[in-house]
Amino acid sequence: MAKSVLVIEDEGAIAEMLQMLLADEGYAVRVARTGAEGLEQARAETPDLITLDLSLPGVDGATLLRALHADGGAPVLVISAHPEVLAPADRALAAAVLGKPFDIDDMLASVAGLLR
Amino acid sequence: MEPSSLVLSRAAALLSQRHANIELRWAQRVVTFGHYQGRGDLHLADVLDHMPLLTEAIIAVLRDGHQPDAFQPGGEFYTRARTHAWTRHEQGVRPEEVIDELRIFRTEIWRELRKRLPREMPLTAEDVFVLEEHVNYALDLIVGACLQALRELETSDLWPLPPLAAEE
Numbered sequence: 001m002a003k004s005v006l007v008i009e010d011e012g013a014i015a016e017m018l019q020m021l022l023a024d025e026g027y028a029v030r031v032a033r034t035g036a037e038g039l040e041q042a043r044a045e046t047p048d049l050i051t052l053d054l055s056l057p058g059v060d061g062a063t064l065l066r067a068l069h070a071d072g073g074a075p076v077l078v079i080s081a082h083p084e085v086l087a088p089a090d091r092a093l094a095a096a097v098l099g100k101p102f103d104i105d106d107m108l109a110s111v112a113g114l115l116r
Numbered sequence: 117m118e119p120s121s122l123v124l125s126r127a128a129a130l131l132s133q134r135h136a137n138i139e140l141r142w143a144q145r146v147v148t149f150g151h152y153q154g155r156g157d158l159h160l161a162d163v164l165d166h167m168p169l170l171t172e173a174i175i176a177v178l179r180d181g182h183q184p185d186a187f188q189p190g191g192e193f194y195t196r197a198r199t200h201a202w203t204r205h206e207q208g209v210r211p212e213e214v215i216d217e218l219r220i221f222r223t224e225i226w227r228e229l230r231k232r233l234p235r236e237m238p239l240t241a242e243d244v245f246v247l248e249e250h251v252n253y254a255l256d257l258i259v260g261a262c263l264q265a266l267r268e269l270e271t272s273d274l275w276p277l278p279p280l281a282a283e284e
Contacts, residue, residue, distance in 0.1 A: 011147050012156040012158055014147060016159060033156065101142075101145050102141070
């Protein structure tokens with residue numbers, strides 16, 4: 001059965017890009033465009049991995065990261081243009097952090113590594 | 117094959133192989149610009165627009181040499197660049213932001229070449245000169261055609277058009 005990835009990303013074009021790249025690798029991909037929607041989907045669908053943008057409308061990425069970690073669910077790959085905004089304590093909650101713009105192969109290697 | 121031809125054909129092959137990475141890195145950078153704020157409705161294809169075709173124009177120059185006819189008004193690459201500028205105009209992107217997008221395009225093209233080409237072959241000074249000359253030739257003509265189109269739009273009654281409406 002395909003591993004599942006929940007992409008939490010508000011930028012439509014970037015969400016589409018991640019969905020396309022991950023689906024091409026055989027992952028089952030769902031997309032949430034807000035923090036609230038992401039948290040709801042993470043709890044309802046228990047994905048194997050979550051990719052999380054930090055700049056989200058409503059619930060900010062750091063708050064969402066803490067909530068996802070408290071749920072004890074899937075590892076979280078933070079993908080952000082400004083990962084430096086994460087406080088060290090929050091950064092430690094992420095399974096990995098990837099800056100934007102990312103290279104396709106770096107992103108896919110991070111995802112594969114976390115799902116291994 | 118002449119040594120300088122070798123570097124150009126390797127560079128063309130590299131850009132062909134890596135064009136998706138170039139364009140997707142470019143897209144990640146440009147969506148942070150002001151005109152994309154609140155435009156979550158724009159699809160990746162809207163953001164990319166003609167960029168893949170512009171990358172192909174650079175690859176064609178590296179593979180086949182200078183192509184003055186293609187960059188003349190009415191030529192294939194000239195038309196691609198103009199159409200890109202027009203589409204951006206229709207999307208509500210300001211001309212200075214189109215220029216910034218093209219600057220980032222140049223940066224991403226060179227990033228890929230500088231990062232990967234030396235891993236594939238040892239580069240002589242002459243290789244670097246020839247490569248610089250061909251890539252910049254293509255990029256400068258692409259930017260020039262876009263600028264010409266933007267200048268015409270700026271001075272016409274068509275400017276400014278409202279941004280595209282969000283999808284229903």
